[in-house]
Amino acid sequence: MAAIPPITDAPSQAAPSLxxxxxxxxxxxxQAQAGDHRAxxxxxxxxxxxxxxxxxxxxxxxxxxxxxxxxxxxxxxxxISTFRGESAFSTWLHRLAxxxxxxxxRKKGLSLISMDEAMEPDPKGNSGRGFGARDxxxxxxxxxxxxxxxxxxxxxxxxxxxxxxxxxxxxxxxxASMLDCSVGNSKSQLHKARLSLRExxxxxxxxxxxx
Amino acid sequence: MTEEAxxxxxxxxxxxxxxxxxxxxxxxxxxxxxxxxxxxxxLADLETIxxxxxxxxxxxxPPDNLWKQIESAIKKEKAAIEPDEGKE
Ligand SMILES: [Zn+2]
Numbered sequence: 001m002a003a004i005p006p007i008t009d010a011p012s013q014a015a016p017s018l019x020x021x022x023x024x025x026x027x028x029x030x031q032a033q034a035g036d037h038r039a040x041x042x043x044x045x046x047x048x049x050x051x052x053x054x055x056x057x058x059x060x061x062x063x064x065x066x067x068x069x070x071x072x073x074x075x076x077x078x079x080i081s082t083f084r085g086e087s088a089f090s091t092w093l094h095r096l097a098x099x100x101x102x103x104x105x106r107k108k109g110l111s112l113i114s115m116d117e118a119m120e121p122d123p124k125g126n127s128g129r130g131f132g133a134r135d136x137x138x139x140x141x142x143x144x145x146x147x148x149x150x151x152x153x154x155x156x157x158x159x160x161x162x163x164x165x166x167x168x169x170x171x172x173x174x175x176a177s178m179l180d181c182s183v184g185n186s187k188s189q190l191h192k193a194r195l196s197l198r199e200x201x202x203x204x205x206x207x208x209x210x211x
Numbered sequence: 212m213t214e215e216a217x218x219x220x221x222x223x224x225x226x227x228x229x230x231x232x233x234x235x236x237x238x239x240x241x242x243x244x245x246x247x248x249x250x251x252x253x254l255a256d257l258e259t260i261x262x263x264x265x266x267x268x269x270x271x272x273p274p275d276n277l278w279k280q281i282e283s284a285i286k287k288e289k290a291a292i293e294p295d296e297g298k299e
Contacts, residue, residue, distance in 0.1 A: 037285075041278070041282075044278060044281065045278075048272075048273050048277070048278075049270050049271065049272055049273070050270065052271060052272070052273035052277075053268075053269070053270045053271050056271055057268060065273075066274065066277055066280075069273055069281075070277065070280055070281050070284060073281045074281065074285065074288065077285050077288075078288075133221070133249050133253075134249070134252060134253070134256075135248065135252055136252070137252050137255050137256055137259070138255075138256045138259050138260070139255060139256075139259055142259060142260070142263045142267075144263075144267045147260070147264070147267060148267075148268070151264075162264070166260075166261050166264035166265065167264050167265065167268050169265075172233055184229075184230065184233075186233070187229045187230060187233030187234075188229040190229070190233065191228060191229035191232065191257075192229075194257045194260050197260050198253075198256045198257065198260060201260070202256075
C-alpha cells in the first residue's frame with residue numbers, strides 16, 4: 001500500500017490545497033475504513049470546515065461547536081466501517097453530525113421543539129391585523145452580522161429548524177424525522193423562526209442606506 | 212363561499228401561512244394579498260430572510276488544535292476498548 005502524504009496544516013486563510021493528487025476521497029475512505037489513521041486524518045481535513053460550520057450554526061457558539069465537532073468525528077471513527085456508500089459520504093457525514101448535535105442537545109435536556117407559543121398572533125390584542133404589523137420592508141437592508149446574531153439569539157428549537165431548512169437546505173419531512181416531530185410542526189417552527197428574525201432585524205437601529 | 216363575500220382577515224391569513232409557505236404554494240395571487248399591503252410586506256420580508264440565510268452564512272474553519280483533541284480522544288477510546296478489529 002502506498003504511503004499517504006503527510007497531513008499539511010494549511011493556514012486557515014488559504015484555499016483548500018490538500019495533498020490529494022494521489023488519493024481520491026473514495027481511496028481515503030476505503031483506507032480509513034481499513035483502520036488507516038492517516039487516511040482518517042485526511043478525511044477530517046477535507047470535511048472539518050463544513051462540519052464545524054454546521055455545528056456553529058446549530059448551537060450558536062464556538063466552544064460548544066468544537067465539542068460537537070469532536071463528538072461527530074469520534075462517532076465517524078466508530079461508525080466509518082458501517083458506511084456502505086448508499087449516499088455520498090459527505091451527505092452521510094453531514095447527517096451523522098446533525099444527529100450527534102441533536103443527541104447532545106437532548107442530553108442537556110433541551111427541548112428541540114420550542115413549545116413557546118408567545119409569538120402566536122393574539123386575536124384580541126390586535127383586532128385581526130396580525131402581529132408585528134410593519135409597513136416597511138427589510139429588502140436589501142439585511143446585514144450579515146445582524147442576521148447571524150439574530151439567528152444566534154433564537155430559541156434553540158426555532159434555530160434548529162431555521163438552520164436545517166433555510167441554511168442547510170433540508171426538507172420539512174427530513175427535519176421532522178430528525179427532530180422527531182410532525183411535518184406541520186416543522187413548518188410552524190420555521191415560520192416562527194423567520195417571524196422572530198424579522199422582528200429582531202426590524203428593531204435594529206436603522207443604518208444610513210448604503211450604496 | 213368567495214373571498215369577496217367572506218374575506219379572510221390578516222389574522223386568518225397569517226394563521227395559514229406556515230402551511231402555505233411550507234408546502235411551496237405560490238402565494239402571489241392569493242386574494243388576501245391583493246388588497247393587504249401589510250401582509251405583502253410581511254411575506255416579502257420572510258422571503259428576504261430565507262434568501263439571505265441561503266447566501267450569507269459563512270463556512271468557518273475550526274481552531275487548529277481541534278484535530279489534536281480528536282486524535283487524543285480516539286486514542287483514549289482505542290485504549291479503553293481492546294484493539295481487536297471485531298466487526299459484526
Ligand atoms: Zn393582511
